[in-house]
Each structure stands twice: as C-alpha cells, then as structure tokens.
Amino acid sequence: MSKKYRHEEHEEHVDESWLIPYADLLTLLLALFIVLYSMNSLDIKKFEEMSQAFNIALNNGQGVLESSTIVKIGDDEGKKREEEGSKDDSQKQNQDEQALEALKKKEQEDLENLKKQIDAYIEKNGLTSDLETKLNFSQLMITISDNALFAPAQASVKPESRELAVAIGKMLQKYPDYEVIVSGHTDNVPINTSAFKSNWDLSSTRAIRFMDILLENKKLDPVRFSAIGYGEYRPVADNKTAAGRSKNRRVEVSILHSYTDANQAQKLSVQNE
Secondary structure (H helix, E strand, C coil), rough: CCCCCCCCCCCCCCCCCCCHHHHHHHHHHHHHHHEEECCCCCCCHHHHHHHHHHHHHHHHHCCCCCCHHHHHHHHHHHHHHHHHHHHHHHHHHHHHHHHHHHHHHHHHHHHHHHHHHHHHHHHHHHCCEEEEEEECCCCCEEEEEEHHHCCCCCCCCCCHHHHHHHHHHHHCCCCCCCEEEHHHHCCCCCCCCCCCCCCHHHHHHHHHHHHHHCCCCCCHHHHEEEECCCCCCCCCCCCCCHHHHHHHHHHEEEECCCCCCCHHHHHHHHHHH
C-alpha cells in the first residue's frame, strides 16, 4: 500500500509589483517639487545645472527636466529683468538730463545777473568806451581796454584803475563756483625793452597783474583763476589802423559755465571774437 503524501499548500505571497511604479511616481513628484522650488529662484544658471544633473540621474541624460518650456521660462525671466533694468536706466538718464537742464538754467540766470551788475557799474562810472560785456552759451566775457588799466608799454595797473579791478572782484565773490580766465592781448607793434622782450611777455604780465588785484579779495578762491597771454595773435580788429590796434590792446575776464570745459570755452570765445 503506497503511502500518499499530502503536499502542504504554499502560502500565497502578496503581489508587490505595484511598488515599482509607485517608487517611480514618488521620484517624479520629488523631481517636480525640486523643479518648482528652483523656478521660484532667480538664479537661472544654478537651475540649469541642477536640471542637467537630474536628467542624467533619472534616465541616462534624457528625462522630465529636459524641456523647451523650462528653457523658455528662464529666457522670459531674463528678458523681464533686462527690460526692468533698461527701464531703470532710462528713468535715471531722464533724471540726470533734467538735473543738468536745471543746472544750465541756474548758471545762465547767474551770469545774466552778473552782467547786469557790471553793465550798471560801467554806466554809472562813465566807462562805456573802455569796458564791454558779452554773454553767450559758454561764458560771460568782460573786455577792458588797455588805456583804462595801463600806461603805454607798461604792465602795472594804474592806481586810479585799481578800483575797477576791486569792483569786479566784489561782484565775482557772489558767484564763487565759476572758473575765471584773465587773458592779455596786444597789437602787432613789436616791443623789446628791458622789462619785456616780446608782446608775449607784455600780454602775460598784464593778465597776471590784473588777476593779482582780483585775488586781493580773500573771498575768491585762487584755484578757480588762471591767467594767460596771447600777444598780438588774437586780434579783434585790423592792426593796420590806429583804432584797430587800440581795440586789440585789451584784457579779457571770462567767467565760464561750470559744465563747460575751460579749454573748449576758450576756443569758443576765440571763434566768436
């Protein structure tokens, strides 16, 4: 009699195949949250680096983070920041231009007021034949005949003429922020004395001596003053006549707009002579 073996039934195992897609789903959700967090950051470069790292880790370089939409989001963000920056720059430029225009207007008003004061002084003291003022967009120029200041072939300001230089200095002290250039000019008659070997020497020394009197006013800043001599080489009239030579012998005091380069202003004044 054969023995009958009874096979014990195997216990049934729970089907765990669902764990694989569930793990994938969790991985994708983690990646999604990381992406969302990264998109909230303004550092696009770091986001792109992280995107490449996740793509390689998830699917051999190809994955959910590789998307033209993500790149476009980064591009749009960059464009938006660029537009905002451009707008800010434009606003700042407009503000700077408005501030410059206000400065120009204020300076023009200052020089107009100074011109009125000097013109009033000229008329009051009967100096209309010896002094002249001219205002343009670059400077206020005061032209003084040499007869009003110096003896012939001399560079010392006449004692009776010192009052004129002192008066101009007092007017200038109300406008301390302007550059002032004092320039000397002669006619084309050569000079060769023990004191001056040429018209260059005479014109330069006259400019310096007049500036010395201006700067006796301690309220004026010497840093803003300079003196120069042009000899006979910047005439305003024909040297062939006595009247023309008389006009060419002069001292000019130029008060410059502060926003204008001093050298350029000097060139402009020469062109307008």
